[in-house]
Amino acid sequence: MKLPLGMLLAAASIILHAETPGPIALRGARIVTVSGPVLEKGTVLLRNGFIEAVGENIDLPKDAWVIDAQGLTVSPGLIDALSTVGLPETPQSPTPSRSTAEPSFGRQEPAMPLEQGPEFRPFTTSWVRAADLVNPADHRIEDARSAGFTAVAAFPANGIFAGEGALLNLSGEKHGRMVVASPAGQYLTLATHGFGTFPGSLMGVLAYIRQVSCDADYYKLAVQAYESHPVGRTRPNYDRAVEGLLESPRLLLPAGNAVEVDRMLRFAAELKRPAVLYGGHEAYRVADKVAQSSIPILINLKWPERPKDPDPDEEESLRTLVLQERAPSTPAALRKAGARFAFYSGGTAPKDIRKAVRRAIDAGLAQADAVRALTLSAAEIYGVADRMGSLEPGKIANLVVTRGNLFDEKTKIEYVFIDGVKYEPLPETPSNDKAAEKERPAAGGLP
Amino acid sequence: MKRFAWLLLAWPLVAGPATVIRNATVLTITKGTYQGSIVIRDGKIAEAGEKVSVPEGARIIDADGGFVMPGIIDCHSHIAADSINEGGVPVSSMVGIEDVLNPDDPDIYRALAGGVTTANILHGSVNPIGGKCMVLKMRWGQDAHGLIFEGAPPGIKFALGENVKRMGSPSAFGAAPGLRYPASRMGVEDVIRESFTAARAYQRAWHDYQAKVDRHEQAVPPRRDLKLEPLVEVLEGRRYVHAHCYRADEILMLLRVADEFGFKIRTLQHVLEGYKVAKEIAEHGAGASTFSDWWAYKAEAYDAIPYNAAIMVRKGVLVSLNSDSAELMRHLNTEAAKAIKYGGLSETEALSLITINPAKQLGVDQRVGSIEPGKDADLTLFDKHPLSNYAKVEKVFIDGQLYFDREKDREERPRKELRKKALIDKLKAQEKQDKKKPDASEKKGDQPGEPQ
Numbered sequence: 077m078k079l080p081l082g083m084l085l086a087a088a089s090i091i092l093h094a095e096t097p098g099p100i101a102l103r104g105a106r107i108v109t110v111s112g113p114v115l116e117k118g119t120v121l122l123r124n125g126f127i128e129a130v131g132e133n134i135d136l137p138k139d140a141w142v143i144d145a146q147g148l149t150v151s152p153g154l155i156d157a158l159s160t161v162g163l164p165e166t167p168q169s170p171t172p173s174r175s176t177a178e179p180s181f182g183r184q185e186p187a188m189p190l191e192q193g194p195e196f197r198p199f200t201t202s203w204v205r206a207a208d209l210v211n212p213a214d215h216r217i218e219d220a221r222s223a224g225f226t227a228v229a230a231f232p233a234n235g236i237f238a239g240e241g242a243l244l245n246l247s248g249e250k251h252g253r254m255v256v257a258s259p260a261g262q263y264l265t266l267a268t269h270g271f272g273t274f275p276g277s278l279m280g281v282l283a284y285i286r287q288v289s290c291d292a293d294y295y296k297l298a299v300q301a302y303e304s305h306p307v308g309r310t311r312p313n314y315d316r317a318v319e320g321l322l323e324s325p326r327l328l329l330p331a332g333n334a335v336e337v338d339r340m341l342r343f344a345a346e347l348k349r350p351a352v353l354y355g356g357h358e359a360y361r362v363a364d365k366v367a368q369s370s371i372p373i374l375i376n377l378k379w380p381e382r383p384k385d386p387d388p389d390e391e392e393s394l395r396t397l398v399l400q401e402r403a404p405s406t407p408a409a410l411r412k413a414g415a416r417f418a419f420y421s422g423g424t425a426p427k428d429i430r431k432a433v434r435r436a437i438d439a440g441l442a443q444a445d446a447v448r449a450l451t452l453s454a455a456e457i458y459g460v461a462d463r464m465g466s467l468e469p470g471k472i473a474n475l476v477v478t479r480g481n482l483f484d485e486k487t488k489i490e491y492v493f494i495d496g497v498k499y500e501p502l503p504e505t506p507s508n509d510k511a512a513e514k515e516r517p518a519a520g521g522l523p
Numbered sequence: 524m525k526r527f528a529w530l531l532l533a534w535p536l537v538a539g540p541a542t543v544i545r546n547a548t549v550l551t552i553t554k555g556t557y558q559g560s561i562v563i564r565d566g567k568i569a570e571a572g573e574k575v576s577v578p579e580g581a582r583i584i585d586a587d588g589g590f591v592m593p594g595i596i597d598c599h600s601h602i603a604a605d606s607i608n609e610g611g612v613p614v615s616s617m618v619g620i621e622d623v624l625n626p627d628d629p630d631i632y633r634a635l636a637g638g639v640t641t642a643n644i645l646h647g648s649v650n651p652i653g654g655k656c657m658v659l660k661m662r663w664g665q666d667a668h669g670l671i672f673e674g675a676p677p678g679i680k681f682a683l684g685e686n687v688k689r690m691g692s693p694s695a696f697g698a699a700p701g702l703r704y705p706a707s708r709m710g711v712e713d714v715i716r717e718s719f720t721a722a723r724a725y726q727r728a729w730h731d732y733q734a735k736v737d738r739h740e741q742a743v744p745p746r747r748d749l750k751l752e753p754l755v756e757v758l759e760g761r762r763y764v765h766a767h768c769y770r771a772d773e774i775l776m777l778l779r780v781a782d783e784f785g786f787k788i789r790t791l792q793h794v795l796e797g798y799k800v801a802k803e804i805a806e807h808g809a810g811a812s813t814f815s816d817w818w819a820y821k822a823e824a825y826d827a828i829p830y831n832a833a834i835m836v837r838k839g840v841l842v843s844l845n846s847d848s849a850e851l852m853r854h855l856n857t858e859a860a861k862a863i864k865y866g867g868l869s870e871t872e873a874l875s876l877i878t879i880n881p882a883k884q885l886g887v888d889q890r891v892g893s894i895e896p897g898k899d900a901d902l903t904l905f906d907k908h909p910l911s912n913y914a915k916v917e918k919v920f921i922d923g924q925l926y927f928d929r930e931k932d933r934e935e936r937p938r939k940e941l942r943k944k945a946l947i948d949k950l951k952a953q954e955k956q957d958k959k960k961p962d963a964s965e966k967k968g969d970q971p972g973e974p975q
């Protein structure tokens with residue numbers, strides 16, 4: 077009997093997380109395609125790591141492993157639009173280097189004299205690629221999967237030009253298999269390292285970024301000119317900082333409060349490079365501006381909170397209080413204004429993600445828009461909507477299967493599929509053990 | 524909070540085409556003082572005089588015998604910006620205040636409450652050549668771009684003396700990893716000279732490139748250097764230099780270097796020993812923006828005298844009084860009054876120090892600084908004569924819009940308190956509810972929180 081054996085093998089291969097599982101059908105489920113209408117009772121067929129078919133009436137191949145999914149909801153796997161999950165926790169990316177002379181992996185930086193400027197490329201590792209740093213053994217992968225995430229946009233996070241990110245599938249196997257798209261963009265911070273260094277202030281950082289951007293334009297021109305007529309011409313210096321910037325399809329710029337959002341929208345327009353903002357807690361104040369700019373914004377799901385143990389004599393300002401109240405209304409405001417946005421965990425523990433999303437829903441965001449912000453919108457922002465983010469034939473078989481609506485309070489995540497392979501969530505562990513908690517920090521997001 | 528501010532401020536805009544302030548003593552600064560009215564239309568002063576033609580449907584504001592003067596102009600301030608000092612390099616001309624404007628800074632509103640309508644926001648004073656400045660109007664409630672005094676000539680901060688050379692001292696700002704050049708006044712001069720030498724070469728490189736392009740020759744443009752570009756603008760007279768200085772010797776040094784390179788120092792800031800070299804300052808054509816009676820806070824500020832402003836005025840220097848402080852900014856009118864006590868300036872001369880003179884120094888005197896038809900309706904209404912220390916600011920207009928109203932402010936306060944209390948209660952209730960839910964976890968990873 078060949079068929080049952082095949083099915084057995086298929087089942088076994090799933091357990092072993094093999095690379096090419098046989099066809100799998102989830103039948104009778106409520107299917108949230110995101111790109112199209114919700115199917116109240118439909119079937120999703122997966123094969124070779126892809127979605128082969130989605131519909132109410134699908135002819136299933138005989139060798140398909142059919143999972144009775146009645147009463148379950150199938151949604152596209154969640155994408156954390158900004159994360160360090162899957163990358164080494166103590167980044168192997170070099171400590172911010174102040175010199176372009178040599179890579180400084182594992183080397184002690186010599187103390188540099190202070191009278192330096194942009195040309196020394198301070199705090200820049202723009203050439204470091206997340207795709208080259210992937211760590212399939214990162215335990216945070218399993219935590220994220222258990223919360224319904226199947227992919228992350230992972231970025232090196234240190235420095236001003238921190239490095240090039242990658243879209244990673246959270247399959248936690250071979251690192252080459254995990255990379256879906258690279259480079260996904262250049263992660264920038266506005267980090268300063270004290271008064272005595274350059275850049276030592278916010279305006280210094282912005283001036284530095286502006287100069288590097290100018291240098292990139294010049295570099296392109298100079299290299300082109302040299303390549304076309306190298307004879308008898310001075311060779312332009314190789315500049316890895318600028319190379320990293322030129323490779324990046326978009327810049328990720330931090331913008332938390334309304335002033336910063338406004339500032340970064342202008343800055344991005346001035347740099348004339350595709351940009352994505354991240355942070356956005358106060359973007360509700362400037363939702364129309366974000367919409368008009370057509371620059372997408374990634375919203376941090378770690379909503380501002382009241383201090384845990386506040387000084388009773390210390391009074392928060394009205395502005396701080398208003399922000400605490402209104403931050404979760406940002407997604408709804410952006411949606412209403414027609415702005416493009418997605419969510420990122422931003423240090424929220426994976427198990428608290430859905431609670432954080434519910435705050436946005438309570439503040440006026442439709443369930444469907446919340447799902448989109450964690451799936452298709454993220455894929456669109458990173459230019460990978462052709463392969464992930466929705467349940468459509470031909471897309472990567474990244475799915476999350478829940479009992480109940482994805483973000484309902486009582487909903488339980490049954491399992492996820494990544495590249496067509498099924499992963500069960502971790503059993504819920506009591507989190508009393510502080511030492512264990514410390515060893516395994518649940519959060520894996522960029523702030 | 525912002526929404527509330529807008530409700531408060533939006534009404535004069537929609538109230539009609541014209542506003543008339545009447546029953547006021549009007550201190551025009553440039554055209555004398557009269558009892559009468561001011562007509563505001565489209566953000567400008569349309570008419571000013573004892574008798575004016577009141578347009579139909581105009582909104583009438585009764586000044587109730589109060590005093591109207593031009594909005595106060597502060598030639599030296601550091602408010603409304605998220606960063607001020609780029610201190611690690613001796614030349615930080617690549618940075619600029621425009622990049623970091625913070626329209627949410629409550630000091631803007633407080634400045635308004637002191638009658639200030641325009642301020643020059645400068646970079647700090649730890650670099651011989653500092654960052655680019657920004658002239659702002661105190662348009663509280665608008666975004667960063669809305670604060671910018673449109674059309675005001677761009678500026679840049681220079682600094683001499685102790686603050687600059689201190690970065691070269693081993694005790695500089697605590698744990699600095701090394702020392703920064705310069706460490707002496709000689710070094711300061713050197714940095715400025717070197718920088719303008721480099722700027723000249725950069726200017727020439729672009730001229731050569733442009734010449735080649737004009738001759739239709741193949742040419743690669745020079746690399747853009749954002750540090751040198753503002754200095755070329757200085758050389759070409761397109762960017763004003765506002766130079767922080769104290770001692771007479773360093774003032775003369777700077778004027779000589781500027782003469783040598785063929786550019787002008789627009790203003791000397793602080794310039795506490797200006798009275799010693801007032802003739803030379805006037806000859807160069809530099810303005811002086813000083814303090815009334817603030818000195819001895821460091822060695823180079825020991826030789827200051829409160830007669831400084833008056834002496835420089837008498838020697839033909841264009842003088843203003845500035846705050847350099849978010850607090851002092853709120854009572855520049857009484858700072859001006861001190862120039863009457865010390866040095867015997869006339870009332871108009873004293874008030875000029877905080878109105879038309881700084882307007883001239885910032886190159887915006889065609890727009891603001893006095894009450895004349897055609898100028899921006901930037902006006903401050905005091906209940907008493909602004910040179911009295913009993914005077915309070917009642918209303919402040921910028922571009923004809925009411926941006927500060929003491930009465931409204933008073934009414935707003937209890938409402939804000941109530942809102943605050945309601946918010947605290949609401950957030951506390953939410954916290955309690957969250958704690959009850961089973962999936963609410965207290966556990967947090969050791970991830971950093973929100974940046975900045």
